[in-house]
Amino acid sequence: MKSQTGDERKRDPSGGPHMYDAIVIGAGPAGLQAALTLGRMHRSTLLLDSGEYRNGTVRHMHNVVANDGTPPAEFRETARAQLAEYSDVEIRDIGAQTVTAIEGGYGVLLADGDAVDARHVILATGVADDLPPLPGLQELWGTKAFSCPFCDGHEHAGRSIGILGPAPRAEHLIGLLGRIVSDITVFPVDQGFSAEEAQTLEALGARVSVETVTAVAPDADGVRITTDSGEQTVAGVFVAAGSMRHRAPFADQLGLQMLPSGSIEIDDFGRTSLPGIFAAGDLAHRASLPGPMASVLLAAAAGQIAAVGVIQSLMTS
Known part of the structure; x- marks a missing residue:
């Protein structure tokens, strides 16, 4: 116009x-x-x-x-x-x-x-949204990386997902997504979790990675998460940081x-x-x-x- x-x-x-x-x-x-x-x-x-x-x-x-x-x-x-x-x-x-x-x-x-x-x-x-400075995350934002379980949780029903971010905010996401997805792995994006934080997350039913994520990338099955020692593929990631x-x-x-x-x-x-x-x-x-x-x-x-x-x-x- x-x-x-x-x-x-x-x-x-x-x-x-x-x-x-x-x-x-x-x-x-x-x-x-x-x-x-x-x-x-x-x-x-x-x-x-x-x-x-x-x-x-x-x-x-x-x-x-x-x-x-x-x-x-x-x-x-x-x-x-x-x-x-x-x-x-x-x-x-x-x-x-x-x-x-x-x-x-x-x-x-x-x-x-x-x-x-x-x-x-x-x-x-x-x-x-200001995302953590994690290589590959911006490119996945809105397609395979999300923040809102209400908007994107159902599409991952029965599948494995990853949560990126600090323990307190990850706890909230676990509570919302736990009944939807098959399993959850929580990854730190800047520093690891304390023993107490890890115990709390595990008590909620999540697995806890002891290694920080160094990069994420698209994969045929979802998202390929790279840590210091290897790679893991999940259906999608939800960002608790940023x-x-x-x-x-x-x-x-x-x-x-x-x-x-x-x-x-x-x-x-x-x-x-x-x-x-x-x-x-x-x-x-x-x-x-x-x-x-x-x-x-x-x-x-x-x-x-x-x-x-x-x-x-x-x-x-």
Whole structure:
């Protein structure tokens, strides 16, 4: 879709620059649903799609009602086709660089240098996964290496899997996957397990490797795990190590209130600590939760709730 610049930018009836009711930054499940909800209520909306998605390497989504097994790209394509039916929703295939407060709302500077304004902004840029610096792991991410048992555990039913990472987080994965897979081997990725940690993991039914993983690679039967002394093949690996980071800098730019999890703090309607700024998806959660619930459905639900929050604000302003 062509981006409007300079004199081509929409103008309101008074002759000034056009101000959208909302700009939604990010076009994953949260952003797509937010735009749909706003469009259905005839609120002028700009949806910015940078083309970066957390599940961009994933072949099939799972645990998504009516879309179990659907490729994420197909999901996004269908959503965008449906959004095209709403004249109040504009989509631009470009990312945003900055969000700043202006009179009556916020200004968003786009990657091509264009500037657009809105009364409200919904941040839905999501997060990126920072994986352990293990050779081969990034290449397997989303295809044979995973983090979410709800999304990818069932596909390994009755097979052997490996868990990479520290004992405390491995314990949680064992508890979820133990009844699904045939057996689990836990591998350290940076340092070995203490005797107490190994005993705890074994008591949960897992085998514990005393050797650190040095590389992973695809194999006809799944994943080939290389340690200091040899190789082992498993159906897939679940990563208990690593961390998440915000894909975009807007939380820092705007000075939003953050939670100990590193996520943006929001209320029940997706409102952040800054009036007019909403957040939805993996980058935000309420203080009552220990962290973001990484799920396509929950991200979409959060996008809908944030859009409802925007509409409520527009009705009272």
